[in-house]
Amino acid sequence: MVSGTFVEAPPLALAGEAGVRPASRETGRSRARRLAPPYLYLLPAVVLLVVWTYQPLAQTFVLSLHSWNLVPSTPMEPVGLANYEQLLSTPELGRSVWRTVVVILGMLPFTVLIPVAVALLTRRVRGRAQGVYRALVFAPMLVAPVAGAAVWQWLLDPSAGAVNRILGTDVNWLNTTGTAQLAIIVITGWHVAGFAVLVVTAGLAGINPDYAAAAKVDGASRGQVTRWVTLPLLSPTLAFLVLMTVLLSAQWTFPLIDTLTQGGPVGSTTNLYYLLWEYGFRSHDAGLAAAAGVLFFAGFIVVAAVLTRLAERLSHHDD
């Protein structure tokens, strides 16, 4: 085991631990537990993470500098930065980035606005009803996206679909360039809104009610309390939801796009995420897919860093 090297490594940690808990009344078992370095507990998790995420990530960098069609018998050819040049010169990339932005903006109402409204409104529902209500709203999250796609395809059917009958329209939602993206957003929103409601509810439950009570004593109306007390205290939760939406929206749309539109019609639902998958698994261009993966990852790091910084600055903390 590699772990042997860790055993004598952290004298600092042991000293800190001993300082917290006096060693005198401990049994043999708990002393052994105290002496076992914390790294041992973390080791299996960290090894898995390194092998199955950081190693493929490194391989993405290597692949991005090669030309290869993913067939084991053909050799990988080093091509320098050609993949990046090709990628940056295709108009597809810019369009797919823009579509990704549209998806993210379209998702925000479903992951932030609606959940906050619903959570605030149902806050006063008590007891069993509240639990049942939350479970009902949470239900779509439990439906496998592919199964959800099947039923939405039926609901959006141009001739027999319920959506057209209710709206009195005869739109071919999934096969029209203007509406396909909208349909994907609404279906993805349906899928994740319940989870966001749960997150906001958890955030609300963590707010000390004394603040609202104090504001009411001082004569604030309910609207004022919500606007000036509850929402600011909820801001860390809201920041978390925005971050999640920006980073994961494209990922959530993937199963729906793959089963409902395959990126079409005329590429109108091909966002960055789907474009990447097409490069790798449709055109079997491992180099191009990897180059796009590297750019995507770099962009993701920048966006995540900026958003986290912003969230830190804008959030009001309770303590």
Added chain:
Amino acid sequence: MAIGGAVTPGRKAKWAIIDIIVVVYALVPVLWIVSLSFKTKDTLADGNFIPRDWTLQNYADIFATDEFIRPLINSLGISIIATLIAVVLGMMAAYAIARLDFPGKKALVGVSLLIAMFPQISLVTPLFNIERELGLFDTWPGLILPYITFALPLAIYTLSAFFREIPWELEKAAKMDGATPGQAFWKVIAPLAAPGVFTTAILVFIFCWNDFLFAISLTSTEASRTVPAALSFFTGTSQFEDPTGTISAAAVVITIPIILFVLFFQRRIVAGLTSGAVKG
């Protein structure tokens, strides 16, 4: 409504209407799948919410074909094994993070949690390549290993939030009252930790059970293809038949157990989520 402000009937009605709209949006598609799964082939397209002719034929069809049964077994096996391992490894890591202090802790936690928001798509092509070289492509471990890995950040995050809230002094108190360390753990700490472990296990299971990206990228045959991937290849009993009825039946079979499970335990799950995790 403890403090101030009377509940006017108008306001009450407004809440009720908004609540109902949200529930309808959330629930109608779910119920529609159930309805489609009981319709006969001829009435599938009639647009009625309540089937005119009820039939169990769709269910009989899917359970008559390996196209569904094999993937169902794969899904169950892969998700359960991945969930068990991820929760055990997550508990170990979360215990260290919540209870122990050691140099480099922040960096390690950061490295582990960052992956939760990784664009998985960036890694799928190299994963496909690595698994093929190792002979793991299209096998159970070939899906179980990535599932454990991508579920670990979620498991560690949720569990360490729970573990931080456990009053660990109780363990010591129990020992002072004469309990053995084993008793102190199983009778005092385990019951306190159970809701957290349970919540985590359900979240991880849902992630594995519903995953689509890895399932279509890292499998190629019925040896390891899971239900979500198999559904996208569903063609019905014959090639020219509309598979909507059978897909709906399959969707009901894989969804209803989770919904019942969560409904049954939802008090614990919601209590779990609100008591520690996800707190900004």
